[in-house]
Amino acid sequence: MNHLSEEQIVLHYYGDAEEATEVERHLAACAECRAEFARVQSMLRQIEPLEVPEPAAGFEEKTWLNLHDRLPEKGSLLRRLFRPSPPKWAFAGVMALLLAAAFLAGRFWPRPGQQVAQQPPSQVNPQRVVLVAVGDHLERSQMLLVEIMNADTKGPINFSSEQAEARELLDSNHLYRVSSQQAGDPQVARLLDQLGRVLAEIANGPAEVSPEDLEQVRHAIQSEGLLFKVRVVGSEVNSRVRRPEPSGSGVNQRL
Amino acid sequence: MEVTDAAVVAQVLAGDRDAFRVLVDRHSRSIFRVVYRMTGNQQDTEELVQETFLRAYKSLERFELRANFSTWLYRIAVNRTLDFLTARKTHMQTKDTYQIVDNPDAEDSAQIQLPAQGPGPDRLVLSAEMKQKIAGALGLLTPAERVAFTMRHMEGRSIEEISQTLNLKASAAKNSVFRAVQKLRQQLEPYAGPGTSSRGARWSGSAMK
Numbered sequence: 001m002n003h004l005s006e007e008q009i010v011l012h013y014y015g016d017a018e019e020a021t022e023v024e025r026h027l028a029a030c031a032e033c034r035a036e037f038a039r040v041q042s043m044l045r046q047i048e049p050l051e052v053p054e055p056a057a058g059f060e061e062k063t064w065l066n067l068h069d070r071l072p073e074k075g076s077l078l079r080r081l082f083r084p085s086p087p088k089w090a091f092a093g094v095m096a097l098l099l100a101a102a103f104l105a106g107r108f109w110p111r112p113g114q115q116v117a118q119q120p121p122s123q124v125n126p127q128r129v130v131l132v133a134v135g136d137h138l139e140r141s142q143m144l145l146v147e148i149m150n151a152d153t154k155g156p157i158n159f160s161s162e163q164a165e166a167r168e169l170l171d172s173n174h175l176y177r178v179s180s181q182q183a184g185d186p187q188v189a190r191l192l193d194q195l196g197r198v199l200a201e202i203a204n205g206p207a208e209v210s211p212e213d214l215e216q217v218r219h220a221i222q223s224e225g226l227l228f229k230v231r232v233v234g235s236e237v238n239s240r241v242r243r244p245e246p247s248g249s250g251v252n253q254r255l
Numbered sequence: 256m257e258v259t260d261a262a263v264v265a266q267v268l269a270g271d272r273d274a275f276r277v278l279v280d281r282h283s284r285s286i287f288r289v290v291y292r293m294t295g296n297q298q299d300t301e302e303l304v305q306e307t308f309l310r311a312y313k314s315l316e317r318f319e320l321r322a323n324f325s326t327w328l329y330r331i332a333v334n335r336t337l338d339f340l341t342a343r344k345t346h347m348q349t350k351d352t353y354q355i356v357d358n359p360d361a362e363d364s365a366q367i368q369l370p371a372q373g374p375g376p377d378r379l380v381l382s383a384e385m386k387q388k389i390a391g392a393l394g395l396l397t398p399a400e401r402v403a404f405t406m407r408h409m410e411g412r413s414i415e416e417i418s419q420t421l422n423l424k425a426s427a428a429k430n431s432v433f434r435a436v437q438k439l440r441q442q443l444e445p446y447a448g449p450g451t452s453s454r455g456a457r458w459s460g461s462a463m464k
Contacts, residue, residue: 010436014407016414016429043443044436047389049409052291055301059287060280066305067279071272071312171342174302204310 004033009040070201072216127183131241134176134188138234141169141195145227148202149218159202159209166202173199191233194226260324268315279308282325286332292405293336295390303339307332330420333402337421340398385446392442396435403428404435 004012004026011017012027027034056062144165151157177192198220205213221227260281266274286307291300311318311331318327393401402421406412412420418428 006437007433010433011429014432016432039444040436040440043440044408046385046443047408047439050292050295050390052288053297055284055287055297059301060283063283063301063305063308064276064279067308067312068276070309071275073272074268074270074315167338168342171339174299174339175343178298200306200309204306204313206313 003030004036006036009033009037012037013040013044070197072213128241130176130179130183131237133172134180135234135237135241137169137172137176138230138237140165141173141199142227142230142234144169144202145198145221145230148214149221149227151214156208156210157214158207159205159214160207163203163205163207166199170196170199170203188233188237191229194224195230198226261320264315264318264320264324267312275308275312278311278324278328282328283308285325286328289329289332289410290336292409293333293340293402295393299339303332303336306335310335333406333420337398337402340401344398388443388446389439392439395442396438400431400435400438403431404439407432 004023008017008023012020012023017023027037144162148162173192173196177189177196180188180192198217201220202217205217209217258277260278263274263277267278283304286304287300290303290307291297294300294303307328311328314331318324393404396404399421403417406417406420407414414425414428414432417423417432418425421428423431
């Protein structure tokens with residue numbers, strides 16, 4: 001006599017097995033399968049729902065406050081038409097600052113052939129590897145932000161590839177933010193916090209956006225000089241990566 | 256009489272952004288519970304709750320007013336959490352030497368040591384150690400398995416609900432639940448003491464059809 005498969009036994013426990021009557025009949029007749037079912041039952045009964053901590057008092061309020069400024073207006077055409085748009089000079093200013101930052105970064109960037117400290121793989125400092133990852137993350141984020149700032153604003157804009165990129169960046173962003181917070185690097189943590197809000201806005205928007213929606217995203221990017229900060233902090237992180245590590249101080253190095 | 260969720264949604268869609276707060280007040284705690292069971296981490300959960308409401312707000316035009324708002328919101332929360340867990344898993348696989356603080360509540364999840372002989376099952380049921388082992392074993396599931404298992408086992412959702420929420424065929428949803436249980440057995444049965452090991456090898460090719 002064939003026995004029940006593990007899948008049949010597990011699904012029967014939840015009442016999801018096909019041919020449930022046959023499974024039950026088999027269990028009634030077969031001591032071995034009955035014992036197996038009892039083992040599955042005993043193990044699954046031990047797995048109780050995870051105890052969920054009660055969110056702190058005012059959780060709803062906090063959620064709403066964090067959310068409020070990220071909610072675009074809906075419906076009312078009048079409100080949308082009269083929403084103040086960011087001044088053109090703000091964009092020009094950001095671009096000028098970016099050019100200046102690029103110029104400075106270029107001047108201080110190490111030339112090919114310049115000696116860069118290297119460590120054998122066995123001595124690689126994990127914090128330093130995180131630093132490299134944060135540098136890459138900021139570079140990718142910067143590319144995305146620049147792409148959005150330069151997107152064509154005529155007609156409906158397909159935003160799906162930018163959204164996919166933003167979603168990916170958003171999840172890494174959270175992890176890097178926690179890491180930098182714990183490593184005692186508030187500057188990077190603050191920037192990643194700000195970047196996370198904008199990435200979330202891009203990631204959660206519709207796949208096809210109107211020029212007005214795009215303008216709103218651009219406004220969020222410009223409002224706190226985000227692109228400039230990403231560029232500057234990214235350069236700083238990269239220069240810290242290139243800086244030779246003093247012997248014995250690596251592990252506690254700040255991000 | 257309390258205003259219905261659908262009426263609040265209509266109000267928001269008409270341009271009253273602040274009305275959305277009513278929905279946040281009504282549903283954020285239940286969404287917190289759902290997400291926490293899947294992530295096991297309070298900070299991640301709080302952020303995912305916000306993400307869920309943000310995504311819901313931005314897709315509000317697609318919500319059918321006759322549908323149940325909490326079910327719709329639940330689906331958004333589960334899928335957003337699944338995306339998050341998937342990204343986290345990929346991230347940890349590619350950068351597992353980075354010492355990134357990821358999920359402090361399940362920090363030993365990948366390092367379960369199986370003892371040759373464990374204490375008896377009855378003692379383990381209530382022990383904190385077993386809870387830790389369970390948390391660790393859950394941490395070894397793939398994101399899809401973890402979400403499907405949480406929905407079926409911990410929330411008592413039906414296979415139909417799981418397949419609708421995760422946009423899967425019913426057979427795929429069942430398979431995710433089964434694979435989750437199979438992995439949990441592999442991790443947890445060694446703790447159940449001698450004489451309780453499963454018949455493993457005999458399952459291959461001898462199922463009752």
